[in-house]
Amino acid sequence: MGSSPMAQRSGSVPLRAYLRPLLVCDISVSPSCSTESLLRVCRECGPKEWRSDTSTWDDFTVTPVRGGLTNLMYACAHNSIRVVVRVYGANSDAFNERDGRVTKALGEVGMGKQVYGFFQNGRVEGWIQGRTLQPGELVDPDIAPLVGTKMAELHTLSLYENEGESGTEREEERVPTLWSLLHSWMDESESVTFDKGSHNAQRLEALDLPRWREYAREVEVALASTSSPVVFAHNDLHAGNILYDPSSHSASLIDWEFASWSYRDFDIANYMGEVHDCDPDLFPTQSQQSHFLRGYCSVAGGEWQDLYRLAVPWVPVSHLLWGFWGVIQAYKSHIPDFDYLEYARMRFESLKRCTVQNE
Incomplete structure (x- = not known):
């Protein structure tokens, strides 16, 4: 498999693009995500053509987009233009504001969607043709190599920022955020409570979180001796965050809210963990994973x-x-x-039984 156009050029993503002026509208989508409120944010925060459109908008349509676990998403269309309105989930504003800026920066080199504008509880972004994958398709011999090349293109991008008034560019200091994020979520989970005696309270207790907090510390110590390269990683590449367009046989990565400097091997392992959809009995074999890894190596080099x-x-x-x-x-x-x-239970259950099957 040959190198992709992205890999053939020295793609550089300007981190200063995070700080470029963005359209911010002082409006919000209603809690019920009514058509009226979606129409309003599209007219004020959408594409330039829409912001100056004084027509009746009688052809405006709204279709829910499935697959988001943190945000609500709606495909909105008018006058042959389609966008996605992303309504942020509870307590996710900080992640999503950064996500929007990262998406904008990566979009400039063909790795993300166009971001048209922000509103109080979300943003309006471009539409990418395609459908989200099913977990089993992450090891499909025709699709998985496409995803592997996309991840490698992301990992091999040169990211830089402007330094001072001289305009000289330097490589951004690569500080992985993985362990600090895990620590913060472990700490935050200690404050999660449900009504005493309720079904959810019983389910939470059954998860035995203290056990997994201790195990996490052991894993961190064990991996400290490894030397995984630090790259700009997606960190959340599951089937719902990949769009596949059968007409062009192409794949696109979406949803960058957790993207950051991280360990290359974690980003790849996270993809592996998503393939079996939390069923440890279906953890993919080395042969099945090879399709994705061959695609990755076709861009980044090395042996799969x-x-x-x-x-x-x-x-x-x-x-x-x-x-x-x-x-x-x-x-x-x-x-x-x-x-x-239940999702958390399946994740922790996979930890108990997560064994790698080799053919």
């Missing part, structure tokens, strides 16, 4: 077998991170029809 060996020890970190995230979301989130405590 070596990459597999280096990434596997980081899989438990993925389950720990998202297990504690699930506990916190069970307490905070207003996203309907998703059982966050």
Whole structure:
């Protein structure tokens, strides 16, 4: 497989783009996400053509977009233009504000969506053609290599920032955020409570979180001796954050709220952990993972077998991170029809039985 156009050029993402003026509207989407409030943010925060459109907007349509676990998303269309309105979930503003700025910066080199504008509880962003994947497709021999190349393109981008008035550019200091994020979520999970004697209180107790906090510390110590490269990573690359367009046979990465400097091997391991959708009996074999890893190595170089060996020890970190995230979301989130405590239980259950099957 040849290198992609992104890999063939020396792509550089200007971190100063995070600070460029962005359209910010002093309005919000209603708690019920009514069509009227979605229409208003589209007219004021959407594409330039919409902001000057004085027509009746009789053709305006709204379609819920499935797959978001933190935010609510709606596909809105008018006059042959389609956008996504992202309404932030509870207590996620800090992550989402950064997500929007990262998306804007990466969009300038073809790695993210266009961001049109922000409103009080969300933003309006461009539409990317495609559908989200199913977990099993993460090891599909035709699709997985596309995702692998996209991750490698992200990891090999040169990120820089402006330094002082001289305008000289330097490589940003690469400080991984993984362990600090895990620590903060472990600490926050200690304050999660439900009504005494309630079903959720019993389920929370059954998770035995003190056990997993101690295990997390042991894993961190064990991985301290590894030398994974530090890259700008997605950190949350599951099936719902990948769009596949069958017409062009292309893949796009979306939703950058957790993107940061992190360990390359964790980003790859996190992808591995998502393939089996929290069912440890379905953890993919080395042969199944090879499709994604071959795609990655076609851009970043190296042997896929070596990459597999280096990434596997980081899989438990993925389950720990998202297990504690699930506990916190069970307490905070207003996203309907998703059982966050069950999600956390499955993540921690995978830790008990997470074994790698080799063919």
